[in-house]
Amino acid sequence: MDIKAYAYGLPRLGEKREYKKLIEGYWKGKIDEKSLREGIESLQRYMIDNYKKYVDMYPVGEITYYDNMLDMAIIVGLYDVQNLQDYYDLCRGKRALKLTKWFDTNYHYLAPDFSGKDVKELELKWNKPSFYKSKFPDGIPYLIGPYTFLKLSRGVDNNFEELLNKIGEIYTKICCNFEIVHIEEPSFVTDIKKCEIKTIEDLYKKIAESGVKINLITYYDSIDFLKDFYDLPVKSFGIDLINGKENLITIEKYGFPDDKILIAGVVNGRNIWRTDLERTLRLIEDISKRVKNIWISNAGPLYHLPITIKNENFPENIKKSLSFANERLEELKVLKLLLSSEKVNEDIIKDYERKNLEYIYFDERSMPKVEKRKHVHLDLPLFPTTTIGSFPQTKEVRVIRNKYKNGLITDMEYNNFIKQKIGEVIELQEKIGLDVLVHGEFERSDMVEYFAEKLDGFLTTKNGWIISYGTRCYKPPINFGNIKRTKPLALNEIVYARTLTEKPVKAILTGPVTMIAWSYVRDDVRIDVIANQIALCIKEEIEDLVKEGVKIIQIDEPAFREKAPLKKRKWRNYFRWAVNAFNIASSIDSDIQIHTHMCYSDFGEIMEYILKMNFDVISVEATRSRGEILDSFEKVNFDREIGLGVWDVHSPRVPEIDEMFRVVDRALKVIPPDKFWINPDCGLKTRGWDEVIASLNNMVKVANILRARFQDSNK
Numbered sequence: 001m002d003i004k005a006y007a008y009g010l011p012r013l014g015e016k017r018e019y020k021k022l023i024e025g026y027w028k029g030k031i032d033e034k035s036l037r038e039g040i041e042s043l044q045r046y047m048i049d050n051y052k053k054y055v056d057m058y059p060v061g062e063i064t065y066y067d068n069m070l071d072m073a074i075i076v077g078l079y080d081v082q083n084l085q086d087y088y089d090l091c092r093g094k095r096a097l098k099l100t101k102w103f104d105t106n107y108h109y110l111a112p113d114f115s116g117k118d119v120k121e122l123e124l125k126w127n128k129p130s131f132y133k134s135k136f137p138d139g140i141p142y143l144i145g146p147y148t149f150l151k152l153s154r155g156v157d158n159n160f161e162e163l164l165n166k167i168g169e170i171y172t173k174i175c176c177n178f179e180i181v182h183i184e185e186p187s188f189v190t191d192i193k194k195c196e197i198k199t200i201e202d203l204y205k206k207i208a209e210s211g212v213k214i215n216l217i218t219y220y221d222s223i224d225f226l227k228d229f230y231d232l233p234v235k236s237f238g239i240d241l242i243n244g245k246e247n248l249i250t251i252e253k254y255g256f257p258d259d260k261i262l263i264a265g266v267v268n269g270r271n272i273w274r275t276d277l278e279r280t281l282r283l284i285e286d287i288s289k290r291v292k293n294i295w296i297s298n299a300g301p302l303y304h305l306p307i308t309i310k311n312e313n314f315p316e317n318i319k320k321s322l323s324f325a326n327e328r329l330e331e332l333k334v335l336k337l338l339l340s341s342e343k344v345n346e347d348i349i350k351d352y353e354r355k356n357l358e359y360i361y362f363d364e365r366s367m368p369k370v371e372k373r374k375h376v377h378l379d380l381p382l383f384p385t386t387t388i389g390s391f392p393q394t395k396e397v398r399v400i401r402n403k404y405k406n407g408l409i410t411d412m413e414y415n416n417f418i419k420q421k422i423g424e425v426i427e428l429q430e431k432i433g434l435d436v437l438v439h440g441e442f443e444r445s446d447m448v449e450y451f452a453e454k455l456d457g458f459l460t461t462k463n464g465w466i467i468s469y470g471t472r473c474y475k476p477p478i479n480f481g482n483i484k485r486t487k488p489l490a491l492n493e494i495v496y497a498r499t500l501t502e503k504p505v506k507a508i509l510t511g512p513v514t515m516i517a518w519s520y521v522r523d524d525v526r527i528d529v530i531a532n533q534i535a536l537c538i539k540e541e542i543e544d545l546v547k548e549g550v551k552i553i554q555i556d557e558p559a560f561r562e563k564a565p566l567k568k569r570k571w572r573n574y575f576r577w578a579v580n581a582f583n584i585a586s587s588i589d590s591d592i593q594i595h596t597h598m599c600y601s602d603f604g605e606i607m608e609y610i611l612k613m614n615f616d617v618i619s620v621e622a623t624r625s626r627g628e629i630l631d632s633f634e635k636v637n638f639d640r641e642i643g644l645g646v647w648d649v650h651s652p653r654v655p656e657i658d659e660m661f662r663v664v665d666r667a668l669k670v671i672p673p674d675k676f677w678i679n680p681d682c683g684l685k686t687r688g689w690d691e692v693i694a695s696l697n698n699m700v701k702v703a704n705i706l707r708a709r710f711q712d713s714n715k
Contacts (some may be wrong), residue, residue, distance in 0.1 A: 003284075003294060003331040005055040006067045006238075006263050007703070009218060009301025010047045011325050013467055014446075015311065019043055020471040023065065027652075040065060040073050042136065048136050052421045053695065056336075057295075058553050060139025061132035063536065066091045066110075066470050069152060069154075072144050073112035076170050077125040077492030080215050085469035091470060093652045098154065099469060099650060102469050102564045103186055103220050104516050105270070105304060114570035115155030119166050119275065124173050132407070133178065137227030137499060140649050141154065141178050144246050145185035147200055147208075152187065161199060161320055168206045178209035178530045180235065183214055184301075188229070189221035189244065197228045208233035220266060221301040221566045222246035222490075227254045238263035241283070242299035247469050248287075256291040258489035265299030266335070267328050272478065272520045274323045275331045283337060296335055298328055306464035306475075313462060322478070324464070351439070376593045376616050377641070378504070378551065382710055383678050383703040386643065388597055388619060389508035389554065390683035391425050392692055397442050399495035419445045419496055433700045434692070436552060439497035445475075447510045447556060448518040452477030455537055456484040467652075472686065479521040479530065485537035506595065507545050507553040509538055512581040517559035528577035535584035546590045554595035555615070557584055558682075561598065561606055575609040586614045593617065594644070599629075603632035611636065621681040634670045646702065647695050652687070654694040660702045673710045678703045 013019045022039040025031045031039075051058035064071050064588060070090060076082050081087050089095045090110065097110040129141035146167045150156050156163055157224040175181050181435055188200075209212065213235040220246030229237070241264055253539065256262050264287060267275045288294055302325040309324045311363055323331060334352060338345060404414040425440035444450035452458035459478040496505045512534035541703045542553055560582075565574055586594045588658050594614065599621040603610065610618070618639065633642065644667050646660040678699055 002055060003209045003296060003336050005049055005336045006057045006160035006215075006295045006297040007055040007302070007329055008057075008059050008184070009062065009298065010050060010329075011267065011303045011305070011307050011466065012043055012106055013044065013303075013307065013465060013473065014049065015044055015307050015463070017465055017473060018299065018469075019090060020335040022472055023097065023471045027088070036065075036084075047155065047603060048094050048139060049299060050326055050329060051456050051460075053139070054326075054333040058139055059142035059702075060136040061129050061142040063132070068144055069109040069112060071126075071128055071150070072149050073153075075126045075128055075174070077121065078114065078117060078124045081126075084445065093653070094651075096648065096651050100599060103190075104564060105220075106468055106559065106561060106562060106568055108303065109152065111152060111154050112149075112170055113154040114163060117155070119159065119162050120589055122166050122170065124170050124481045125207055127177075129174055130177055130466075135164075140180055140182040141174075143181060143183050143191065145183045145187070145216070146203060148185050148187035151190070161173070162201065165206075166204055168203045168591065171207050173462055175207055175212040175214075178212055180213040180215065182217065184217045184219075186218060186220055188218045188223050188238070188613045191568055192224060194225065194228075197225055199262050200229075201232060204232050204234065210689075213261065217263065217297075219243070219269065222250075223301065224567075227298060230254075230257045230260070234260065236261035236295065237265050238265060238297055240265040240299040242266070242268045243298075251287060251290055258292045261295055261636075262287070262297045263297045265297050267296075267298050267331050267376070269298045269300030269302050269328070270304045271523065272322045272324060273523055274321055274327075274352065275335075276329070277335065277338065277352050279330060281349075283349045284335075284339060284668040296332055296339070302328055304466060306461065306466055311463040314360055314459070318459070318480075321480075330363065343459075376591060377715060378593050380435055380504075381707060382673050383706045384435040385700055385703045386434060386506060387429075387557070387680055387696070388507075388683045389438050389441055390685035391438075391440040391442070392687055392689050393442070393497040393685045394689070397421065401445065408409075422493060422499060423500055426497055426505075426695070427455070430501060432696050433704075434696065435503065436509060437503050438495070439493050441508065441677050441683070443493055448515055449477055451489055451510050451515065452479075452484075452519065454487060454489045455534075456486055457481040457533075458483070469646075471485070474518065477519045479519050481522070482584070483530065483533040485538060485540050489537070489541045491541065491544050491548070494545060495566065498549065504552050505550070507542075507550050508554045509585075511557035511560070511596070512538065512585060513563055513578045514557050515561040517563040528581070531577055532584060538585035541587070542588050545590060546592055550592070552593045552595065553621075554619075555582065555595060556597045557582065558597060558599045560610075561603070564606065575606070578610045580608055583614045595619065597643075599645070607632050607636050611638070615640070617643055617677060619621070619645065619679055620678065621645045628712040630667055630670045641675040641677060642667075643677035643679045644671065646678060647680040649680045649682050649684055649687055652691060654691050657705075659696065664702060665705070677707075678706075 002080040017027060022036055027034040029314040067086060073079055075542055079090060087649055099108050100111050102109050108554045121420045129143060133141045146164060149158060150164055150167060213237045216234040217238035220243055220251060227250055237260055241247060243255055264284065266280050266284065282584060284294065307324060308326040309322050334348060337350060400417050427439055429437045448461055453460050457479060459480055461475050464475045465473040466476065490507060494505060497505045514529045515534050516531055522628040545553060560578060564571055573694065593616045595617040596615040597619045644661045648656050
């Protein structure tokens with residue numbers, strides 16, 4: 001069988017997070033622009049060298065200075081960018097674009113905004129693909145597909161087809177310089193309407209008129225009208241056979257066109273369990289009975305995985321169970337070797353056989369009855385102020401934490417340091433005048449990793465970093481066994497903080513859906529079972545917090561919308577277990593107030609499910625969306641309290657009081673004053689102390705002005 005291996009989406013981060021260090025070093029003035037550009041090019045070279053070791057074909061130009069959707073917007077002339085300062089101003093400055101989730105993943109992108117843009121003004125302004133192709137001639141130029149680019153942009157609804165036609169012309173100009181291009185269209189797996197297929201066909205016919213051959217790649221789910229897409233003028237069609245099982249049904253029923261190549265996504269791009277080579281070989285051999293030309297590939301971009309397992313100190317039996325991005329490339333190479341051989345080499349299969357960890361077992365714990373809580377309102381001033389939870393994690397904090405993890409300081413020394421930091425942040429919050437305080441989360445490396453370290457059934461990595469957005473990284477834990485709480489999660493720190501103040505201290509816990517979404521979870525157990533196990537652990541923690549007199553508990557669920565399936569027909573099942581898990585965690589028969597935090601989500605489509613969740617207060621992002629998120633709450637009878645994010649914590653700048661009021665004044669049309677909390681968009685972990693103090697002072701001033709205004713009006 002003449003098989004080729006094709007791969008895409010390698011992480012740009014670097015094995016030692018060179019990407020993050022380069023860009024943030026440039027922001028801080030530690031390196032100049034020349035050094036930054038050389039470093040970014042070096043990372044692209046590293047990616048290319050890794051591809052070359054294992055596969056036959058790969059894209060070039062996947063690297064970006066921050067975000068590929070923003071790059072595409074600059075390429076088509078949506079934004080006038082003359083230098084890196086202009087570029088980063090769109091990422092994190094006053095002109096910062098809205099940050100939102102990339103499909104159902106924890107990767108984020110900057111959403112280009114076409115509002116008010118004259119279509120005629122769009123033109124090819126930056127030929128990024130040509131630049132990287134000239135540097136790395138063996139690679140295939142990379143592009144986000146035009147349909148996906150527009151579908152994920154803002155301000156396109158009123159003239160979508162006109163914009164798509166214009167964007168198609170620009171893509172044609174780009175592609176006419178190449179023999180072949182790599183175009184990714186993940187939006188093809190969303191709920192496309194039948195009538196849109198003709199529009200997509202016309203778009204690709206226009207691009208193909210340039211004479212270019214197109215490798216069209218889709219992923220994350222199945223394509224509802226796959227057979228209709230067979231007529232697209234492309235050389236090859238990449239489909240996800242891991243997360244899009246329905247694609248297999250279509251191929252079994254209708255076959256695949258002989259004049260095209262099927263790029264079969266057969267190794268997982270989103271989870272880290274080693275590929276079952278024997279089963280995958282059978283799958284490919286079965287497909288080959290219906291498909292004339294097959295290449296093998298990853299099912300989804302590999303940047304959802306850490307770079308390599310080789311930098312981990314796991315026991316050998318655990319390493320034998322896992323594959324990160326580079327190991328996925330190696331799997332493709334081995335699969336190609338096995339498929340190209342006349343006789344399957346059983347020794348190779350045995351060597352790559354996934355080893356189930358001894359600790360993995362199935363134990364579905366009994367679920368408590370979930371009853372609807374009576375919503376609780378506490379005796380707080382109008383427009384109570386608080387934060388989402390974390391405060392700046394300085395170099396000092398990270399150094400002490402690393403010393404503790406490496407056994408260089410004692411438990412007592414570490415705990416005393418954390419207590420000192422808690423004391424400092426409690427004193428600061430009282431001085432600023434916040435109404436509900438938090439303990440600062442100095443003991444937490446990450447909102448998911450930290451709790452995973454405390455729970456049985458999780459592994460954490462040493463170097464398993466992946467990018468969430470821009471330069472922001474995190475390390476997803478690995479769920480390999482039954483999840484149990486055998487010790488307190490955040491109890492000790494919260495209880496200590498309460499001894500330092502008369503004001504209420506809010507306990508912050510990560511919710512079950514977010515724990516799942518930002519971890520690599522086992523694939524041998526139903527996901528609702530995993531969610532319920534985590535929920536019970538959180539419930540146990542809350543019960544202990546309540547015994548200690550804690551009155552406000554926040555269950556963070558920023559991934560609640562993100563984890564929803566791309567197909568709406570699958571939503572009901574997902575939200576059934578997601579809502580149920582949250583309600584198990586929060587079903588405490590006590591006079592306490594439950595908060596939840598969600599960010600960067602389109603709430604309109606899921607409001608019916610949010611209303612089923614047992615919380616009293618929800619805090620939401622509102623600055624980058626310019627308060628538009630409130631439309632979702634305005635359309636329903638939302639009788640609970642809302643904490644409105646009036647400060648974009650993802651930008652390194654202090655928002656003026658007038659900026660905050662622009663969001664607040666819009667919100668007051670929707671939120672009654674007695675149900676209106678004032679808070680930042682998100683946690684303050686990545687910010688500097690100076691900007692945090694100045695911004696919180698402004699935030700409290702806003703609340704005080706509002707109180708005076710509404711108290712005067714009620715006299």
